[in-house]
Amino acid sequence: MIIRKFETRRLIIRRPNEGDLQDFLSYRNDPESLEMQSLEAMEEDKASKLLSRQASVPAGAENAWVMFAVELKVQRKMIGEVGVFLSNRAARLGNLGWSINRDFRGNGYASEAAALLLKYAFEEERLRRVTATCLAQNEPSYRLMEGLGMRRECVMLKSRQQHGEWLDEYSYALLREEWVHRTQPAPQP
């Protein structure tokens, strides 16, 4: 089964497709985003293949990155992505990621999309534990994790090298039971 699309108040969270190519490249190859994620810029043909591959990742995939396009309803435009790397089914682990076009940051779009991603991860993929990591200097990303209720589990000192310098990273996690506790309404007295 192909993963279906979802809606939030302002966003459509859906599978990407090749028509998203230019929108994808504009945030994917943004220099600051590349730095924060320790990525190299992606060529257009590689990006096009990635989008067409992602369009058909099935629900329940194992050892796979499941990427969702974040589309702004009012502009009908892909403004970024959220995604989860799914482990094998036995472990039921997930690792989250996100990126939003710089022109659209600071409006709560990543938080809105990532909350939906968590729901998908726990309810549809039945994950047991989700994690996310970021550079310690990436405040928007770790504040996003904290807003989702994730706990900072450790600081990984000098764990990522950038321009010859060793940088610290934060590692966050959320267990299924913590998510259930957080999202269930409190019992009525």
Ligand SMILES: CC(C)(COP(=O)(O)OP(=O)(O)OC[C@H]1O[C@@H](n2cnc3c(N)ncnc32)[C@H](O)[C@@H]1OP(=O)(O)O)[C@@H](O)C(=O)NCCC(=O)NCCS
């Ligand atoms: C991380 C990222 C996805 C956040 O996207 P966004 O749509 O701006 O996020 P939101 O508006 O939902 O804000 C998330 C939190 O970050 C805070 N925030 C947003 N911009 C900020 C900034 N420039 N400085 C500090 N905090 C900031 C928000 O206030 C919010 O925290 P709060 O809920 O405690 O108020 C975006 O900055 C990005 O794409 N960065 C480059 C790629 C990247 O670093 N990806 C993550 C790699 S681990």
